[in-house]
Amino acid sequence: GAVVSQHPSRVICKSGTSVKIECRSLDFQATTMFWYRQFPKQSLMLMATSNEGSKATYEQGVEKDKFLINHASLTLSTLTVTSAHPEDSSFYICSASPGALNSGYTFGSGTRLTVV
C-alpha cells in the first residue's frame, strides 16, 4: 500500500530557531501533499496544501512566512517552522494520496515539535 514517511518523529528546539520537517511518499508520486497540525485532544487542522513545483496554498489564519513549505519533487515536501516559539509546539502531520480510486489519503507518522 501507499506509504508516507515523515521525519523527524520528535524534535526539541530553542525558541527563535527554525525546524525543518520532511514528508516523503515512498512508493508513489504525490503532486499534492497536505500539512496538518493537531493539538492535544483535538482533530487535525489543515494548515496548507503543498503543490509540486508551485507555491503552497495556505489556509486562512496560517502565516505563510512562519510555516514555509517547499515541494521540490514528486516525492518530497518540507515544512519549515521559522523563528519557532513555544506556542508553535504541536503535533505536525503530513498526508498524500496516490490519487487512485479507493486509495484515500495516507498519513505520515507525525512530528512532535517542542519549543523551549
Place this chain on the structure above:
Amino acid sequence: QKEVEQDPGPLSVPEGAIVSLNCTYSNSAFQYFMWYRQYSRKGPELLMYTYSSGNKEDGRFTAQVDKSSKYISLFIRDSQPSDSATYLCAMSESGGYQKVTFGTGTKLQVIP
C-alpha cells in the same frame, strides 16, 4: 455549526462488544467518506474509504454512508483491546487531491 460533527467520547466498551461510531455533516457536496484510526502520538491510519451512499465491509469493520441524512457510521464487531484508539471520520467533495475535512475524533477504549 461545524462542517463535520463527531462525538468526542470517550466511549468505553467491554471486549467483544459491537462498537458504533458516527458522524454527521452539513456539506451536501461531500461524496468521499473515510474512517481513520489514530493511536496516541501517531499519524492517522486509513481504515475505510467509501464513495457515496451504501455499505462497505472489511473484516470486523463496516462503514455505512447515508447521504440523504448526512450521516456516516463505522461499526466494529468483536472489539478487541487493540482497537482502543481515537477514530476520526473524514470526508471530501472529490477524491484524489481534494482537501479533506475531519471530525474531532471519538476516543474508544475496549476493556479486556
